[in-house]
Amino acid sequence: MNRTPADPRTSGDDARPPPRPPGLPIGQRSIRYHRPRAPFCGIGYCTNCLVRTDARLNVRACREGYPVDGVRPTSHAWPSPRWDLFAVFDGLFPHGIDTLRGFRRPAILVRAYQRVVRRLAGYATPRVATARAPAPPTQRRACEVLVIGQGTAGRAVADELRRRGVDPVMTVDRDRRRSEGAASPDLGRATAVFLPPPDPAQPHPLRCYVARDVGGLVEIASRRVVVATGGYDASLLFAGNDRPGVVTADGAVSLASAGFSPFSHAIVFGDGPRARDVLARFPREIAAIVAPNEIGPDLVAIAADRGIPLYPRSLLVRAEGRRGVRRVALRARGGGPLMTLEADGVVLAHRRIPHPQLFFQCGARMRWDPRPGAYRPVTDPTGATTVPGVYAVGFARESAVPSDAEGGARRTAEAIAAGAPPPGPEPLAPAEPLDPPHPLLGYYRELLAELGGREKWIACPCEDVLLSEIVEANERGYRGIEVVKRYTGLGTGLCQGRYCLPDALLILSILEGRPPSRVGYITQRPPVVPTRLADLAGIPGPEEGPS
Amino acid sequence: MKAERSEYRVVIVGAGVIGLYTAHHLARRGAGPILIVDRGFLSSGASGRNGGGVRQQWQTRATIRLARESVAAYRRFARDFGYNPWFRQSGYLFLAEDAAALERLGPVHELVRSEGLSSEWVDAAGVARHVPGIRPGAAVGGTYLGSDGTLYPFPVVWGLHDALRAAGVEILHGIEALGVERDGGRVRALQTSRGRIATPTVVNAAGGWSREFSERCGLAVANRATRHEILATEPLKPFLDPMVVRASDGLYFSQTMRGEIVGGLSPLADPTGSIAMSSSAGFLGRMARALVDLLPGLASVGVLRAWSGLYDDTPDGLPIVGEDPALSGFVHANGFGGHGMMLAPSSTERVARLVLGERIDLDPAEFGPGRFASTGSGRPTEALQLG
Incomplete structure (x- = not known):
């Protein structure tokens, strides 16, 4: 599983930048209500740390390395993301702005409304360039097997394939550290952006388009594609859930890796392995553990050891604070008074979601997996999906402890190396739909009352x-x-x-x-x-x- | 969901903008009861997938008049329906990449002006004013009509949907129309995946699926669905006002209220004739090349998503509005070829009048379903298949 994005200026865990004072790095304002935002996901997906460099618009500071000299937050705030006059909209419209039915009366003002709203939308203006910039031609590569993602499972598959003499095996990863030495040749950090359905008429039926961080696209043709893209930490609904200081477990770890102390006394929301990861990474900065359900004995033991109070079976109702989280309001499930905790951060560590995009793109049959509450591909025991030649391994395929992920990945590699013909679309039994309720369903049902x-x-x-x-x-x-x-x-x-x-x-x-x-x-x-x-x-x- | 009645005055197949607007005009005239059936969810077809352009520059007088009425209707839409489609009359710019292309714009320009619209010739400098950042030499000029515009398709769908429900029109989703039951040469009922619904009138407003439905009813038709792709970029600060179109390759793009650049390109001939609504790498490459070639400053802008939808094309580029010559009570409101949103308000008013047995001002030789049977040359055509 990919968890920690690398700082591109460092090559490994030991070369961390020096620690910075507590606080979050880059101010940002949200698109409609100009609410203050700070890094949230830390892995290059959310909108909260957009910056522009000389060459590119809307890149994420969490992937470029925070704070970067000569880099400006991409923001439509005025005069600055920190002090933004447009933030009055947030207060003026506590229940939101209705763009579907609003701004249509009186008719004489409609054009003015359009001009203002249009002016406020959008993130940045592209640089005016009048010369045709040479577009980097798409590189074309071909290989036997392409492995996408170099976390635990992806590495296990690639290693096992190479050990068994499958050649060539290419790997790509969004996080450069994991690609080093593994990619042949090294593409640097690169993201698989498009995996169309296979074309059986081609000798290499699968064609995956990979965007390199340094620019340029690579079209990798292969006979098999192993998708090992892992997952990411999910968001959570509560009042003020976008306050600076609310971060995913990925985000907290990523910020810490970049030398930030995102909080000094945060609450952790969640009771699973991700919550344990956060406690291990932040030995002194966790003030409380809040969980939607009962909290397991191992986490209880760690908390008791450190004197951290536990709030099992609790609703996280609200995060308060003008610019960042200052207090958090909880309510025991099943009713009870509202409790307030002092906290300057909320770490969301309750739920991990697999990345489904590439499977959907190539047309794999998907199933609802009630455990994370997400879609995963239907696979056979070797990880083969319903799309010939496309395999799923690791967390992209199932929620399991990493050792199982490695074992599963090895079975996939064995099947590929043995030259097992890719199963066609039909032999897989439909795995539809075991639908036990997701644990958060009951939680959200109670929370909606708030x-x-x-x-x-x-x-x-x-x-x-x-x-x-x-x-x-x-x-x-x-x-x-x-x-x-x-x-x-x-x-x-x-x-x-x-x-x-x-x-x-x-x-x-x-x-x-x-x-x-x-x-x-x-x-x-x-x-x-x-x-x-x-x-x-x-x-x-x-x-x-x-x- | 199941239909409330066993018999309706009119059943409309397709809950896209054509079907919804037809029902609206019928309901306003007091025709009822009306039922709309649709195989997908609301806005799942082209009405939820188009680029939102509304233009009045056409090659035939009748279409220009329909388009003018539609522009007037969209100007009133927010008042009439309570939903704001953000209809913005910021113009359509037809680009000409060379002198020959400029010359080809002449007849349309003349026709549009003769209809009283203020189409203007624009030189290269004028193009650069309308499209800041355009590569010098990318266009020698073009024509511009400032009262053309763009809108958000979704509020149009929601507004009509709300109004129809308030007027007692039934709209059922997830129902497949399988054919019609005949009584001699007349429609007696619609057969659906949920059973039979008696009605003397069926309107085929099924967009990209209308040929399929006509064929299921045993009718020979000339329209055919083709797949078109479209993409949207990251939202940018506003810099581009008009919808920009180029006839040579069918390129069109505009900047939405949210700041995204949204646009597409005519598809290359697809020998498979696939109408699967999927995206292709080939389109992403062609569209990106066209955009970056025209506006080099967009090179660093990210594409957020690409999607596709169906154009319901006819051989002459004009829609099919009229009762089928072989089946009385079967009314065509299809073949809009990617222009349904542009022409819906006015053309469906004619559909409604046809259903009610009134005379309409559309020449059957130009819009009627029977026109393709005659081999008459000199029939008007619309070759501008543009967003």
């Missing part, structure tokens, strides 16, 4: 879509995630639904009174992460001419 105060509950942080807007769409009779997405704009921002979708599926399941797997899913469209036009322009294709 909705309606003066603090915004952000359901989609990229686009500032509020939870109340999802409820409203439901009240108007719109059913299913696809329609709610189009009605509210949920999932259409820079992260393309990574952080809003997992919770939105559970909320819609509650509102619509049917299992999450029946709520549907947003079509996963290429590219997996925003990909520069200059890079895409290099994709070879039929010459265009007048049609």
